[in-house]
Amino acid sequence: xxxxxFLGTLATLPAGMAVPALAQEGPPVVxxxxxxxxxxxxxxxxxxMGFRPRSGRKVLVVRATVSPPPSHYTLRDIGxxxxxxxxxxxxxxxxxxxxxxxxxxxxxxxxxxxxxxxGEEHSVPFFIREDAWRRTxxxxxxxxxWQRCGVAVPGVHPVCHLDDARRRDNGEHVDEVGGWHDAGDxxxxxxxxxxxxxxxxxxxxxxxxxQPGDPSTEQILEEVRHGNLYFLKxxxxxxxxxxxxxxxxxxxxxxxxxxxxxxxxxxDRYINTKKLEHISAMFSTLQGLVSQAYRxxxxxxxxxxxxxGERAWQANARTGATLDLAWWALADCExxxxxxxxxxxxxxxxxxxxxxxxxxxxxxxGQKEVRGxxxxxxxxxxxxxxxxxxxxxxxxxxALPAMALLNLYETFPTAADAPKWKAAVRRHLDExxxxxxxxxxxRLIPSGLYLGQPTPETYRPLAGELTYRYFMPVxxxxxxxGINSHLGSYALxxxxxxxxxxxxxxxxxxxxxxxxxxxxxxxxxxxFGACLMTAQGMRNPFPHSRFVGLIPGGIMNGIAGNEKxxxxxxxxxxxxxxxxxxxxxxxxxxxxxxxxxxxSV
Ligand SMILES: [Zn+2]
Numbered sequence: 059x060x061x062x063x064f065l066g067t068l069a070t071l072p073a074g075m076a077v078p079a080l081a082q083e084g085p086p087v088v089x090x091x092x093x094x095x096x097x098x099x100x101x102x103x104x105x106x107m108g109f110r111p112r113s114g115r116k117v118l119v120v121r122a123t124v125s126p127p128p129s130h131y132t133l134r135d136i137g138x139x140x141x142x143x144x145x146x147x148x149x150x151x152x153x154x155x156x157x158x159x160x161x162x163x164x165x166x167x168x169x170x171x172x173x174x175x176x177g178e179e180h181s182v183p184f185f186i187r188e189d190a191w192r193r194t195x196x197x198x199x200x201x202x203x204w205q206r207c208g209v210a211v212p213g214v215h216p217v218c219h220l221d222d223a224r225r226r227d228n229g230e231h232v233d234e235v236g237g238w239h240d241a242g243d244x245x246x247x248x249x250x251x252x253x254x255x256x257x258x259x260x261x262x263x264x265x266x267x268x269q270p271g272d273p274s275t276e277q278i279l280e281e282v283r284h285g286n287l288y289f290l291k292x293x294x295x296x297x298x299x300x301x302x303x304x305x306x307x308x309x310x311x312x313x314x315x316x317x318x319x320x321x322x323x324x325x326d327r328y329i330n331t332k333k334l335e336h337i338s339a340m341f342s343t344l345q346g347l348v349s350q351a352y353r354x355x356x357x358x359x360x361x362x363x364x365x366x367g368e369r370a371w372q373a374n375a376r377t378g379a380t381l382d383l384a385w386w387a388l389a390d391c392e393x394x395x396x397x398x399x400x401x402x403x404x405x406x407x408x409x410x411x412x413x414x415x416x417x418x419x420x421x422x423x424g425q426k427e428v429r430g431x432x433x434x435x436x437x438x439x440x441x442x443x444x445x446x447x448x449x450x451x452x453x454x455x456x457a458l459p460a461m462a463l464l465n466l467y468e469t470f471p472t473a474a475d476a477p478k479w480k481a482a483v484r485r486h487l488d489e490x491x492x493x494x495x496x497x498x499x500x501r502l503i504p505s506g507l508y509l510g511q512p513t514p515e516t517y518r519p520l521a522g523e524l525t526y527r528y529f530m531p532v533x534x535x536x537x538x539x540g541i542n543s544h545l546g547s548y549a550l551x552x553x554x555x556x557x558x559x560x561x562x563x564x565x566x567x568x569x570x571x572x573x574x575x576x577x578x579x580x581x582x583x584x585x586f587g588a589c590l591m592t593a594q595g596m597r598n599p600f601p602h603s604r605f606v607g608l609i610p611g612g613i614m615n616g617i618a619g620n621e622k623x624x625x626x627x628x629x630x631x632x633x634x635x636x637x638x639x640x641x642x643x644x645x646x647x648x649x650x651x652x653x654x655x656x657x658s659v
Contacts, residue, residue: 106595108185237288297373339385346392425522529619540616546647557658
């Protein structure tokens with residue numbers, strides 16, 4: 059996971075910090091400078107995509123940067139029909155990430171294109187329309203075509219990396235042509251790019267009732283087949299799956315370059331033949347999905363992929379850390395859906411018990427504020443406080459343990475443990491995720507819990523020994539970055555739980571609402587008023603994408619934090635990878651979660 063090459067010491071500005079004024083000739087011109095500063099650091103935080111008329115809440119957040127703060131906002135239709143209203147702003151009781159004013163205009167269901175004004179500041183124009191999110195899906199699916207490796211992509215790059223790759227361990231050449239470049243670089247990591255294909259097939263499943271303009275099944279299957287060409291080649295003869303191609307030899311950036319496409323020359327890139335449990339589990343999950351999706355259009359391909367997925371399942375121990383268990387549970391779900399074999403059901407029940415045991419259910423660490431988060435301890439449920447207690451932390455897969463249990467619940471609804479799986483997901487959301495999100499006006503879900511102050515930087519006190527940060531620690535290790543994958547992972551879990559509840563005559567509204575808030579942060583409702591996707595919204599940073607430049611639908615790592623856990627974002631074209639590099643997981647989660655929300659509410 060440590061895959062980034064930090065390009066120098068790049069200063070990024072905390073939100074609200076004034077941009078240093080350049081020295082000027084003659085008398086100072088105050089007003090334009092003030093306006094320029096306001097433009098760069100807007101106080102209005104509103105999702106640029108707009109809102110569906112009756113799904114998700116419509117919330118305006120305004121950072122309270124002046125005293126006295128503004129008391130009202132005006133909303134007006136900027137289309138052809140005259141319509142406007144002025145309503146009060148209220149000071150939010152949630153003070154993390156700075157004081158904010160909020161207003162809720164969920165009652166406005168009238169279709170149109172609107173703009174909000176607070177004082178002299180205007181919001182980015184936004185829609186209220188049913189397809190406010192759905193209309194972005196074709197562009198975002200198209201992102202993967204730009205990232206294709208091993209083929210020419212017209213207008214993007216000529217045919218590339220036909221000489222991939224040679225084994226690190228013995229130098230032998232193995233055909234690893236194909237797949238997707240993973241990020242703002244040219245490397246082909248298995249973990250995040252497998253997630254691309256898994257998300258695309260879930261998107262196809264979620265869009266079963268197609269609407270005009272949706273990405274077609276044929277388009278999705280063609281894209282997945284391109285990615286899977288590479289994934290299938292990465293399976294070793296023992297059934298297990300290699301780690302990456304071109305990831306760099308010693309954690310460095312040495313393989314991150316174009317090549318001459320000629321096998322055996324010095325610029326050939328390397329295969330990392332390390333084999334991890336969770337990568338095989340993701341591979342098995344994907345092949346289970348592939349075998350279902352291609353069964354009708356290409357039964358021979360479906361059978362071949364299923365055999366590869368089952369071989370990986372048999373070749374691994376299907377044990378390990380919390381992340382490994384969660385991915386194997388998801389693999390069991392898809393392989394069972396594909397085959398109906400009882401072996402996968404038995405394994406799923408076993409993993410379900412292990413995941414339940416790793417959820418904290420007793421209040422731990424001397425506090426009674428939160429519980430229900432996952433840990434790395436097999437005895438979490440019976441050890442409420444101990445010095446070796448380690449909360450599960452993963453910025454890419456934070457919601458995966460709960461996702462796995464929810465998938466078990468949907469796949470094996472008659473299992474004896476099914477009520478426990480659902481209750482565990484509800485506990486995680488109701489007693490950890492929701493209360494933590496209420497500590498700031500944006501409803502941002504913090505990236506992790508900690509015990510005390512493990513590194514010399516700000517950890518926000520929660521209660522007892524527990525602390526939290528919205529953003530990754532920056533003094534712990536070299537690798538830290540923006541948290542869009544974290545937000546997308548939770549948007550997905552929340553959307554899936556809403557779908558389950560809505561399908562059972564319950565109400566998933568509160569969960570769907572919080573799912574949208576995470577996506578809205580990515581798409582402009584953040585302290586910078588910046589959309590972190592290229593070709594949608596406004597104030598997009600220029601991405602760290604050093605080989606092909608802008609990619610429509612690409613999502614950047616997003617807002618990170620400084621030592622004080624204050625939000626930072628490179629808007630000065632410093633090519634900062636931590637906040638502005640494209641990365642597969644953000645795009646995958648966007649497609650998966652938006653399509654889940656479309657199918658559930
Ligand atoms: Zn390539």
